[in-house]
Amino acid sequence: MKPAGWMVGASAVSWLIIARVAGAGTNPELLYGMLGPLAVAALSWIVIERTYRSNPERLTGVMVQGLAIKAVFFAAYVISMLRVVGLRPVPFAVSFTGYFIALHLTEALFMRRLFNS
Numbered sequence: 546m547k548p549a550g551w552m553v554g555a556s557a558v559s560w561l562i563i564a565r566v567a568g569a570g571t572n573p574e575l576l577y578g579m580l581g582p583l584a585v586a587a588l589s590w591i592v593i594e595r596t597y598r599s600n601p602e603r604l605t606g607v608m609v610q611g612l613a614i615k616a617v618f619f620a621a622y623v624i625s626m627l628r629v630v631g632l633r634p635v636p637f638a639v640s641f642t643g644y645f646i647a648l649h650l651t652e653a654l655f656m657r658r659l660f661n662s
Contacts, residue, residue, distance in 0.1 A: 548594070548655040549587040552648060556583045571640075574632045578640025581622045585615055586648035590655060597659060619645075 560579050564572055589611055596607045623641065626632050 548651075549590050552583065552587050552590065552651055555651075556644065556648070571636055574636035575640045577626050577630065577632055578637050578642075579644045581619065581626070582641065582644040582648045585618060586652050589615070590652055593652075593656065594659060 556579055560575060564575055567575070592607060592611065593604065596604050626637060627634055
């Protein structure tokens with residue numbers, strides 16, 4: 546489960562750096578834009594790794610189910626962050642999109658490493 550730790554650590558460090566450089570005006574949008582994709586990527590990685598190590602034949606089915614769950618979660622997350630929490634749309638969307646892409650790319654690279662081992 547080290548990759549999940551790397552994702553959490555890298556995200557936290559990048560958030561601290563970006564928040565420092567961009568200034569206090571970017572928070573809490575920057576933080577919440579990171580938290581949703583980070584939670585999903587870390588949890589997804591843990592499920593993928595455990596499934597692959599225990600029963601690799603099930604991995605495709607688990608990943609398809611995960612995709613459906615992620616779609617519903619992300620829709621609810623974005624709507625709740627914008628409407629309920631009241632975050633500013635542009636900084637949140639930029640943060641969310643950046644972390645979403647970076648974390649899913651990281652997850653894909655970790656999967657490649659897992660499959661090649």
